[in-house]
Amino acid sequence: MSESWTPLRLLSWTQGFFAQKSVDAPRLTAEVLLSHALSCDRVRLYLDFDKPLGDPELARYRDLVRRRADGEPTAYLVGKKEFYGRPFAVDARVLVPRPETELVLEAALAALPDGGAALDLCTGSGILGVTLALERPGARVLATDVSGDALEVARANAAALGATVELTQGDLWDAVPPGARFDVIVSNPPYVPRGELDTLQREVRREPRLALDGGPDGADLLRRIVAGAPARLSPGGALVLEMHESHRELLPGLCREAGFDRAEARMDLAGLPRYTVA
Numbered sequence: 001m002s003e004s005w006t007p008l009r010l011l012s013w014t015q016g017f018f019a020q021k022s023v024d025a026p027r028l029t030a031e032v033l034l035s036h037a038l039s040c041d042r043v044r045l046y047l048d049f050d051k052p053l054g055d056p057e058l059a060r061y062r063d064l065v066r067r068r069a070d071g072e073p074t075a076y077l078v079g080k081k082e083f084y085g086r087p088f089a090v091d092a093r094v095l096v097p098r099p100e101t102e103l104v105l106e107a108a109l110a111a112l113p114d115g116g117a118a119l120d121l122c123t124g125s126g127i128l129g130v131t132l133a134l135e136r137p138g139a140r141v142l143a144t145d146v147s148g149d150a151l152e153v154a155r156a157n158a159a160a161l162g163a164t165v166e167l168t169q170g171d172l173w174d175a176v177p178p179g180a181r182f183d184v185i186v187s188n189p190p191y192v193p194r195g196e197l198d199t200l201q202r203e204v205r206r207e208p209r210l211a212l213d214g215g216p217d218g219a220d221l222l223r224r225i226v227a228g229a230p231a232r233l234s235p236g237g238a239l240v241l242e243m244h245e246s247h248r249e250l251l252p253g254l255c256r257e258a259g260f261d262r263a264e265a266r267m268d269l270a271g272l273p274r275y276t277v278a
């Protein structure tokens with residue numbers, strides 16, 4: 001081979017390859033994987049654009065490119081995903097944090113006074129509970145998950161980011177001490193209608209089914225959360241739940257039936273109904 005593999009050549013080759021394999025954001029994905037293989041940031045790729053890679057680096061990069069083209073989520077390959085400006089460690093034990101969940105976080109923050117108490121059910125990688133604790137350092141935060149694997153990831157994230165969060169394992173309300181009261185209860189539970197699970201993007205199908213499967217209409221866990229929330233909220237407290245777009249009428253209705261005086265569905269950045277505040 002006469003020409004050697006420089007960052008610039010690799011990026012343009014991979015961009016074309018990813019586009020052909022229907023990988024989202026082919027150029028950006030190539031940059032993220034190459035900077036991971038080289039343990040540098042993305043800007044460095046362009047500063048060293050014509051510096052040939054060594055064999056071990058090239059081998060590392062090729063492996064990442066092959067696995068990404070095969071449908072592994074980029075966040076699992078690089079082992080992290082940014083949420084609300086902070087890096088969270090993620091792997092196949094937890095759902096990959098989504099940008100729309102930042103709206104859920106902001107609604108929860110708006111209802112959490114400093115010195116208040118918050119509960120994050122189905123915490124997964126810990127993004128909601130950990131970020132609440134970091135943004136409201138005086139607040140008390142409990143985060144729970146049914147999956148011990150997920151809790152290990154959440155615990156590592158809380159430690160790495162310096163957040164004080166209490167983590168307990170259990171099936172929804174089973175993990176919450178009976179007498180505890182919260183100013184905010186937030187959750188991004190599994191909410192995908194079961195019939196849609198097999199039609200999801202191949203990357204999403206690599207994520208834990210437990211983190212996605214919401215039962216026949218997707219609302220099994222949402223119903224159990226709404227039913228238990230009033231007894232665990234302080235007077236004037238708020239419930240903030242991420243949901244599927246098909247829950248736009250259902251979820252606010254369930255909240256009103258459970259005794260909330262106000263409940264409204266709100267939109268995500270794509271203009272789809274994505275969460276309910278009650």
Ligand code: GLN
Nearest residue numbers: 095123124188189190211
């Ligand atoms: N709470 C986590 C998140 O928002 C996990 C959600 C889940 O596993 N359903 O990403």
